[in-house]
Amino acid sequence: MSTINFAAREINFKIVYYGPGMSGKTTNLRWVFQQVPQNRKGEMVSLATEDERTLFFDFLPVDLGEVKGFKTRFHLYTVPGQVFYNASRKLILRGVDGIVFVADSAPNRLRANAESMRNLRENLAEYGIKAEDIPIVLQANKRDTPDALPVEMIQAVIDPEMRLPIFEAVATTGVGVFETLKAVSRQVLSRVAAAS
Amino acid sequence: MVEPAIALFGGAYEKASHVLEELLRESGARYALLLDRKGFVLAHKEALWAPRPPALDSLATLIAGNAAATQALAKMLGEPRFNELLHQGATHGLYAEEVGELALLVVIFDNSAPVGRVKLFGKRAVQALEVITRDAVVQPGTLGIDHEYRDGASALLDELFGN
Numbered sequence A: 001m002s003t004i005n006f007a008a009r010e011i012n013f014k015i016v017y018y019g020p021g022m023s024g025k026t027t028n029l030r031w032v033f034q035q036v037p038q039n040r041k042g043e044m045v046s047l048a049t050e051d052e053r054t055l056f057f058d059f060l061p062v063d064l065g066e067v068k069g070f071k072t073r074f075h076l077y078t079v080p081g082q083v084f085y086n087a088s089r090k091l092i093l094r095g096v097d098g099i100v101f102v103a104d105s106a107p108n109r110l111r112a113n114a115e116s117m118r119n120l121r122e123n124l125a126e127y128g129i130k131a132e133d134i135p136i137v138l139q140a141n142k143r144d145t146p147d148a149l150p151v152e153m154i155q156a157v158i159d160p161e162m163r164l165p166i167f168e169a170v171a172t173t174g175v176g177v178f179e180t181l182k183a184v185s186r187q188v189l190s191r192v193a194a195a196s
Numbered sequence B: 001m002v003e004p005a006i007a008l009f010g011g012a013y014e015k016a017s018h019v020l021e022e023l024l025r026e027s028g029a030r031y032a033l034l035l036d037r038k039g040f041v042l043a044h045k046e047a048l049w050a051p052r053p054p055a056l057d058s059l060a061t062l063i064a065g066n067a068a069a070t071q072a073l074a075k076m077l078g079e080p081r082f083n084e085l086l087h088q089g090a091t092h093g094l095y096a097e098e099v100g101e102l103a104l105l106v107v108i109f110d111n112s113a114p115v116g117r118v119k120l121f122g123k124r125a126v127q128a129l130e131v132i133t134r135d136a137v138v139q140p141g142t143l144g145i146d147h148e149y150r151d152g153a154s155a156l157l158d159e160l161f162g163n
Protein backbone atom coordinates (compact mmCIF):
# COMPACT_ATOMS: atom_id res chain seq x y z
CA MET A 1 0.00 0.00 0.00
CA SER A 2 1.13 3.48 -0.72
CA THR A 3 2.66 5.53 2.05
CA ILE A 4 1.15 8.85 2.92
CA ASN A 5 3.04 11.38 4.94
CA PHE A 6 0.46 14.02 5.71
CA ALA A 7 2.90 16.12 7.65
CA ALA A 8 5.30 16.43 4.76
CA ARG A 9 2.26 16.36 2.45
CA GLU A 10 3.62 13.49 0.40
CA ILE A 11 2.13 10.42 -1.22
CA ASN A 12 4.51 7.70 -2.31
CA PHE A 13 3.95 4.72 -4.56
CA LYS A 14 6.21 1.75 -5.14
CA ILE A 15 6.52 0.28 -8.63
CA VAL A 16 8.60 -2.82 -9.30
CA TYR A 17 10.03 -3.89 -12.66
CA TYR A 18 9.97 -7.68 -12.75
CA GLY A 19 11.00 -10.23 -15.39
CA PRO A 20 13.72 -12.69 -16.37
CA GLY A 21 17.43 -11.81 -16.25
CA MET A 22 18.66 -9.57 -19.11
CA SER A 23 15.17 -8.67 -20.34
CA GLY A 24 15.89 -4.95 -19.98
CA LYS A 25 14.55 -3.90 -16.58
CA THR A 26 17.59 -1.86 -15.61
CA THR A 27 17.65 -0.33 -19.09
CA ASN A 28 14.05 0.89 -18.58
CA LEU A 29 15.06 2.67 -15.39
CA ARG A 30 18.17 4.13 -16.98
CA TRP A 31 16.07 5.61 -19.76
CA VAL A 32 13.68 7.20 -17.30
CA PHE A 33 16.64 8.55 -15.34
CA GLN A 34 18.19 10.07 -18.48
CA GLN A 35 15.00 11.70 -19.67
CA VAL A 36 13.38 13.07 -16.55
CA PRO A 37 14.51 16.63 -15.71
CA GLN A 38 16.91 17.05 -12.81
CA ASN A 39 14.36 18.62 -10.47
CA ARG A 40 11.93 15.72 -10.90
CA LYS A 41 14.19 12.84 -9.98
CA GLY A 42 16.53 11.70 -7.23
CA GLU A 43 19.71 9.70 -7.46
CA MET A 44 19.62 6.35 -9.21
CA VAL A 45 20.98 3.64 -6.95
CA SER A 46 22.19 0.41 -8.55
CA LEU A 47 23.32 -2.54 -6.50
CA ALA A 48 25.02 -4.50 -9.24
CA THR A 49 27.90 -6.89 -9.75
CA GLU A 50 31.06 -5.86 -11.58
CA ASP A 51 29.59 -6.97 -14.92
CA GLU A 52 26.50 -4.82 -14.37
CA ARG A 53 24.11 -7.61 -13.45
CA THR A 54 21.61 -6.44 -10.87
CA LEU A 55 22.54 -7.97 -7.53
CA PHE A 56 19.85 -6.67 -5.21
CA PHE A 57 17.92 -3.87 -6.89
CA ASP A 58 18.05 -0.62 -8.84
CA PHE A 59 16.16 2.31 -7.40
CA LEU A 60 15.00 5.59 -8.88
CA PRO A 61 12.66 8.10 -7.22
CA VAL A 62 10.57 10.20 -9.61
CA ASP A 63 8.67 13.30 -8.52
CA LEU A 64 5.40 13.73 -10.30
CA GLY A 65 4.71 17.12 -8.79
CA GLU A 66 1.96 18.41 -6.56
CA VAL A 67 -1.61 17.17 -6.67
CA LYS A 68 -4.25 18.66 -4.37
CA GLY A 69 -1.44 19.92 -2.16
CA PHE A 70 0.28 16.54 -1.99
CA LYS A 71 3.72 15.93 -3.42
CA THR A 72 3.33 12.71 -5.37
CA ARG A 73 6.30 10.46 -5.83
CA PHE A 74 6.91 7.14 -7.55
CA HIS A 75 9.68 4.91 -6.33
CA LEU A 76 10.83 2.66 -9.17
CA TYR A 77 12.64 -0.57 -8.38
CA THR A 78 14.02 -3.40 -10.49
CA VAL A 79 14.61 -6.91 -9.21
CA PRO A 80 17.54 -9.18 -10.07
CA GLY A 81 16.15 -11.51 -12.72
CA GLN A 82 18.44 -14.48 -12.39
CA VAL A 83 16.70 -17.50 -10.94
CA PHE A 84 19.01 -17.94 -7.95
CA TYR A 85 18.34 -14.46 -6.60
CA ASN A 86 14.80 -15.29 -5.56
CA ALA A 87 15.28 -14.42 -1.89
CA SER A 88 16.21 -10.84 -2.84
CA ARG A 89 13.40 -10.60 -5.37
CA LYS A 90 10.88 -11.51 -2.74
CA LEU A 91 12.11 -8.76 -0.41
CA ILE A 92 11.74 -6.09 -3.06
CA LEU A 93 8.10 -6.97 -3.64
CA ARG A 94 7.24 -5.97 -0.10
CA GLY A 95 4.62 -3.24 -0.16
CA VAL A 96 4.51 -3.06 -3.96
CA ASP A 97 1.74 -0.92 -5.49
CA GLY A 98 2.22 -1.84 -9.15
CA ILE A 99 4.32 -4.11 -11.36
CA VAL A 100 5.85 -3.79 -14.81
CA PHE A 101 6.67 -7.22 -16.19
CA VAL A 102 9.47 -6.84 -18.74
CA ALA A 103 9.49 -9.82 -21.11
CA ASP A 104 12.31 -10.57 -23.55
CA SER A 105 11.19 -10.96 -27.19
CA ALA A 106 13.99 -13.35 -28.10
CA PRO A 107 12.76 -16.87 -29.02
CA ASN A 108 15.22 -18.54 -26.67
CA ARG A 109 13.86 -16.50 -23.73
CA LEU A 110 10.23 -17.51 -24.12
CA ARG A 111 10.50 -20.12 -21.44
CA ALA A 112 12.40 -17.77 -19.10
CA ASN A 113 9.54 -15.27 -19.47
CA ALA A 114 6.99 -17.90 -18.48
CA GLU A 115 9.05 -19.07 -15.52
CA SER A 116 9.57 -15.54 -14.27
CA MET A 117 5.83 -14.85 -14.41
CA ARG A 118 5.12 -18.01 -12.46
CA ASN A 119 7.77 -16.97 -9.94
CA LEU A 120 6.13 -13.55 -9.63
CA ARG A 121 2.79 -15.15 -8.82
CA GLU A 122 4.40 -17.41 -6.22
CA ASN A 123 6.25 -14.55 -4.55
CA LEU A 124 3.15 -12.36 -4.46
CA ALA A 125 1.21 -15.23 -2.95
CA GLU A 126 3.72 -15.36 -0.11
CA TYR A 127 2.66 -11.82 0.75
CA GLY A 128 -0.95 -12.87 0.49
CA ILE A 129 -1.45 -10.99 -2.79
CA LYS A 130 -3.23 -12.47 -5.77
CA ALA A 131 -1.74 -11.36 -9.09
CA GLU A 132 -5.27 -10.42 -10.15
CA ASP A 133 -5.53 -7.91 -7.30
CA ILE A 134 -2.54 -5.77 -8.14
CA PRO A 135 -1.90 -3.58 -11.20
CA ILE A 136 0.41 -5.42 -13.61
CA VAL A 137 1.42 -4.10 -17.02
CA LEU A 138 3.35 -6.21 -19.53
CA GLN A 139 6.16 -4.99 -21.72
CA ALA A 140 7.51 -6.96 -24.67
CA ASN A 141 11.02 -5.56 -24.88
CA LYS A 142 13.81 -5.85 -27.45
CA ARG A 143 11.42 -5.44 -30.36
CA ASP A 144 14.42 -4.30 -32.44
CA THR A 145 16.01 -7.75 -32.56
CA PRO A 146 15.57 -9.44 -35.94
CA ASP A 147 14.15 -12.69 -34.57
CA ALA A 148 11.74 -11.06 -32.11
CA LEU A 149 8.70 -13.28 -31.53
CA PRO A 150 5.20 -11.99 -32.28
CA VAL A 151 3.80 -10.12 -29.27
CA GLU A 152 0.76 -12.43 -29.16
CA MET A 153 3.01 -15.43 -28.71
CA ILE A 154 4.83 -13.81 -25.80
CA GLN A 155 1.59 -12.78 -24.15
CA ALA A 156 0.17 -16.27 -24.64
CA VAL A 157 2.79 -17.74 -22.34
CA ILE A 158 2.86 -15.06 -19.64
CA ASP A 159 -0.81 -14.08 -19.68
CA PRO A 160 -2.78 -16.86 -21.38
CA GLU A 161 -6.12 -15.18 -20.63
CA MET A 162 -4.89 -12.03 -22.39
CA ARG A 163 -6.09 -10.02 -19.43
CA LEU A 164 -3.22 -7.58 -19.04
CA PRO A 165 -2.23 -4.58 -21.20
CA ILE A 166 0.97 -5.16 -23.16
CA PHE A 167 3.35 -2.58 -24.62
CA GLU A 168 6.05 -3.10 -27.21
CA ALA A 169 9.39 -1.58 -26.32
CA VAL A 170 12.99 -1.01 -27.27
CA ALA A 171 14.28 0.09 -23.90
CA THR A 172 17.75 0.96 -25.19
CA THR A 173 16.29 3.77 -27.31
CA GLY A 174 13.35 4.52 -25.05
CA VAL A 175 10.61 3.22 -27.32
CA GLY A 176 7.63 2.25 -25.17
CA VAL A 177 9.37 2.99 -21.87
CA PHE A 178 7.24 5.98 -20.84
CA GLU A 179 4.04 4.42 -22.20
CA THR A 180 4.58 1.40 -19.98
CA LEU A 181 5.35 3.47 -16.92
CA LYS A 182 2.38 5.75 -17.49
CA ALA A 183 0.04 2.80 -17.86
CA VAL A 184 1.08 1.15 -14.62
CA SER A 185 1.05 4.47 -12.76
CA ARG A 186 -2.49 5.21 -13.95
CA GLN A 187 -3.67 1.82 -12.77
CA VAL A 188 -2.05 2.35 -9.39
CA LEU A 189 -3.73 5.74 -9.01
CA SER A 190 -7.11 4.37 -10.04
CA ARG A 191 -6.87 1.52 -7.60
CA VAL A 192 -6.05 3.81 -4.69
CA ALA A 193 -8.78 6.27 -5.68
CA ALA A 194 -11.34 3.49 -5.91
CA ALA A 195 -10.43 2.25 -2.43
CA SER A 196 -11.19 5.59 -0.80
CA MET B 1 -5.36 -4.64 -0.27
CA VAL B 2 -1.82 -5.31 0.63
CA GLU B 3 -0.48 -3.78 3.79
CA PRO B 4 -1.81 -1.14 6.09
CA ALA B 5 -0.10 2.20 5.63
CA ILE B 6 1.39 4.47 8.22
CA ALA B 7 -0.02 7.97 7.92
CA LEU B 8 1.89 10.34 10.16
CA PHE B 9 0.24 13.68 10.60
CA GLY B 10 -0.73 16.30 13.12
CA GLY B 11 0.02 15.37 16.69
CA ALA B 12 1.56 11.99 15.85
CA TYR B 13 4.04 13.60 13.49
CA GLU B 14 4.89 16.29 16.03
CA LYS B 15 5.46 13.66 18.67
CA ALA B 16 7.65 11.53 16.41
CA SER B 17 9.71 14.56 15.39
CA HIS B 18 10.13 15.48 19.02
CA VAL B 19 11.40 11.98 19.86
CA LEU B 20 13.94 12.21 17.02
CA GLU B 21 15.06 15.63 18.21
CA GLU B 22 15.55 14.42 21.76
CA LEU B 23 17.47 11.44 20.46
CA LEU B 24 19.85 13.69 18.53
CA ARG B 25 20.36 15.93 21.53
CA GLU B 26 21.00 13.10 24.00
CA SER B 27 23.13 10.90 21.78
CA GLY B 28 25.11 13.56 19.94
CA ALA B 29 24.26 11.92 16.60
CA ARG B 30 23.94 13.82 13.30
CA TYR B 31 20.72 12.57 11.74
CA ALA B 32 17.75 10.53 12.89
CA LEU B 33 15.09 9.12 10.56
CA LEU B 34 11.87 7.23 10.96
CA LEU B 35 11.18 5.06 7.90
CA ASP B 36 8.53 2.60 6.92
CA ARG B 37 9.66 -0.89 5.97
CA LYS B 38 9.37 -0.08 2.30
CA GLY B 39 12.01 2.60 2.60
CA PHE B 40 9.88 5.73 2.62
CA VAL B 41 10.89 8.50 5.02
CA LEU B 42 8.15 9.27 7.55
CA ALA B 43 10.03 11.84 9.61
CA HIS B 44 13.61 13.04 9.91
CA LYS B 45 15.69 15.44 11.97
CA GLU B 46 19.19 16.81 11.57
CA ALA B 47 21.43 18.18 14.31
CA LEU B 48 21.93 21.92 13.85
CA TRP B 49 25.70 21.52 13.65
CA ALA B 50 25.63 18.62 11.17
CA PRO B 51 26.65 19.05 7.52
CA ARG B 52 24.05 18.48 4.82
CA PRO B 53 22.93 14.84 4.83
CA PRO B 54 23.26 12.58 1.77
CA ALA B 55 20.14 11.94 -0.37
CA LEU B 56 17.58 10.71 2.15
CA ASP B 57 15.52 8.78 -0.41
CA SER B 58 18.47 6.62 -1.39
CA LEU B 59 19.58 6.24 2.18
CA ALA B 60 16.14 5.11 3.30
CA THR B 61 15.80 2.63 0.44
CA LEU B 62 19.16 1.02 1.10
CA ILE B 63 18.55 0.74 4.82
CA ALA B 64 15.10 -0.77 4.33
CA GLY B 65 16.59 -3.30 1.88
CA ASN B 66 19.43 -4.03 4.25
CA ALA B 67 17.06 -4.50 7.19
CA ALA B 68 14.79 -6.76 5.14
CA ALA B 69 17.76 -8.90 4.10
CA THR B 70 18.99 -9.07 7.69
CA GLN B 71 15.60 -10.25 8.95
CA ALA B 72 15.40 -12.83 6.17
CA LEU B 73 18.80 -14.13 7.32
CA ALA B 74 17.57 -14.33 10.91
CA LYS B 75 14.58 -16.41 9.82
CA MET B 76 16.82 -18.77 7.88
CA LEU B 77 18.77 -19.40 11.08
CA GLY B 78 15.58 -19.98 13.01
CA GLU B 79 15.74 -16.68 14.89
CA PRO B 80 12.55 -14.63 15.07
CA ARG B 81 14.70 -11.54 14.49
CA PHE B 82 18.15 -10.04 14.86
CA ASN B 83 18.21 -7.06 17.12
CA GLU B 84 19.80 -3.97 15.74
CA LEU B 85 21.85 -3.25 12.68
CA LEU B 86 25.13 -1.48 13.30
CA HIS B 87 27.74 -0.35 10.79
CA GLN B 88 30.85 1.51 11.87
CA GLY B 89 33.60 3.00 9.78
CA ALA B 90 36.58 5.15 10.67
CA THR B 91 34.50 8.30 11.16
CA HIS B 92 30.86 7.47 10.49
CA GLY B 93 28.45 5.02 11.97
CA LEU B 94 24.92 3.92 11.24
CA TYR B 95 22.51 2.33 13.64
CA ALA B 96 19.11 0.93 12.66
CA GLU B 97 16.48 -0.70 14.80
CA GLU B 98 13.00 -2.05 14.13
CA VAL B 99 10.09 0.04 15.34
CA GLY B 100 7.33 -2.52 15.62
CA GLU B 101 6.23 -4.34 12.49
CA LEU B 102 6.00 -1.44 10.12
CA ALA B 103 8.78 1.05 10.76
CA LEU B 104 12.50 1.50 11.29
CA LEU B 105 14.58 3.99 13.23
CA VAL B 106 17.89 5.04 11.69
CA VAL B 107 20.57 7.04 13.48
CA ILE B 108 23.67 8.32 11.71
CA PHE B 109 26.52 9.50 13.86
CA ASP B 110 30.20 10.39 13.69
CA ASN B 111 33.01 9.59 16.09
CA SER B 112 32.07 12.48 18.38
CA ALA B 113 29.13 10.36 19.57
CA PRO B 114 29.99 7.17 21.49
CA VAL B 115 28.21 4.21 19.95
CA GLY B 116 27.04 3.02 23.36
CA ARG B 117 25.16 6.25 23.85
CA VAL B 118 23.61 6.06 20.40
CA LYS B 119 22.36 2.55 21.12
CA LEU B 120 21.08 3.41 24.59
CA PHE B 121 19.09 6.44 23.49
CA GLY B 122 18.20 4.76 20.24
CA LYS B 123 16.48 1.93 22.06
CA ARG B 124 14.71 4.40 24.29
CA ALA B 125 13.46 6.31 21.25
CA VAL B 126 12.24 3.08 19.66
CA GLN B 127 9.94 2.44 22.60
CA ALA B 128 8.33 5.85 22.23
CA LEU B 129 8.13 5.60 18.44
CA GLU B 130 6.53 2.18 18.60
CA VAL B 131 3.53 3.62 20.43
CA ILE B 132 3.28 6.58 18.07
CA THR B 133 3.49 4.55 14.86
CA ARG B 134 1.06 1.93 16.14
CA ASP B 135 -1.52 4.68 16.54
CA ALA B 136 -0.71 6.05 13.09
CA VAL B 137 -1.56 2.88 11.18
CA VAL B 138 -4.51 3.43 8.90
CA GLN B 139 -6.35 0.92 6.83
CA PRO B 140 -6.41 1.62 3.12
CA GLY B 141 -9.72 3.15 2.20
CA THR B 142 -9.51 5.84 4.83
CA LEU B 143 -6.72 7.68 3.07
CA GLY B 144 -8.82 10.24 1.28
CA ILE B 145 -7.24 9.88 -2.16
CA ASP B 146 -10.20 10.49 -4.42
CA HIS B 147 -10.94 10.68 -8.11
CA GLU B 148 -10.04 14.32 -8.23
CA TYR B 149 -6.60 13.41 -6.94
CA ARG B 150 -6.30 10.61 -9.48
CA ASP B 151 -7.21 12.87 -12.38
CA GLY B 152 -4.77 15.53 -11.26
CA ALA B 153 -1.95 13.02 -10.93
CA SER B 154 -2.86 11.52 -14.27
CA ALA B 155 -2.52 14.90 -15.98
CA LEU B 156 0.92 15.32 -14.41
CA LEU B 157 1.95 11.94 -15.82
CA ASP B 158 1.25 13.27 -19.31
CA GLU B 159 3.14 16.44 -18.55
CA LEU B 160 6.23 14.58 -17.36
CA PHE B 161 6.23 11.64 -19.77
CA GLY B 162 4.47 13.14 -22.77
CA ASN B 163 1.23 12.13 -24.45
Ligand SMILES: Nc1nc2c(ncn2[C@@H]2O[C@H](COP(=O)(O)OP(=O)(O)O)[C@@H](O)[C@H]2O)c(=O)[nH]1
Residues within 6 Å of the ligand: A019, A020, A021, A022, A023, A024, A025, A026, A027, A028, A052, A054, A078, A081, A141, A142, A143, A144, A145, A169, A170, A171, A172, A173
Ligand atom coordinates in the same frame (compact mmCIF):
# COMPACT_ATOMS: atom_id res chain seq x y z
N1 LIG C 1 18.67 -4.95 -28.66
C1 LIG C 1 18.19 -4.59 -27.48
N2 LIG C 1 18.93 -4.77 -26.36
C2 LIG C 1 18.41 -4.38 -25.17
C3 LIG C 1 17.13 -3.78 -25.08
N3 LIG C 1 16.87 -3.51 -23.78
C4 LIG C 1 17.97 -3.91 -23.09
N4 LIG C 1 18.91 -4.43 -23.94
C5 LIG C 1 20.21 -5.00 -23.58
O1 LIG C 1 20.04 -6.20 -22.86
C6 LIG C 1 21.03 -6.35 -21.86
C7 LIG C 1 20.39 -6.57 -20.49
O2 LIG C 1 19.70 -5.39 -20.10
P1 LIG C 1 19.42 -5.07 -18.57
O3 LIG C 1 18.61 -3.84 -18.54
O4 LIG C 1 20.68 -5.07 -17.79
O5 LIG C 1 18.55 -6.34 -18.17
P2 LIG C 1 17.93 -6.72 -16.73
O6 LIG C 1 18.68 -7.93 -16.29
O7 LIG C 1 16.51 -7.03 -17.00
O8 LIG C 1 18.11 -5.54 -15.82
C8 LIG C 1 21.89 -5.09 -21.93
O9 LIG C 1 23.03 -5.37 -22.69
C9 LIG C 1 21.00 -4.10 -22.64
O10 LIG C 1 21.72 -3.12 -23.35
C10 LIG C 1 16.37 -3.61 -26.30
O11 LIG C 1 15.23 -3.11 -26.30
N5 LIG C 1 16.95 -4.03 -27.45
Ligand SMILES: [Mg+2]
Residues within 6 Å of the ligand: A025, A026, A027, A053, A054, A078, A079, A080, A081
Ligand atom coordinates in the same frame (compact mmCIF):
# COMPACT_ATOMS: atom_id res chain seq x y z
MG1 LIG D 1 19.03 -5.45 -14.00
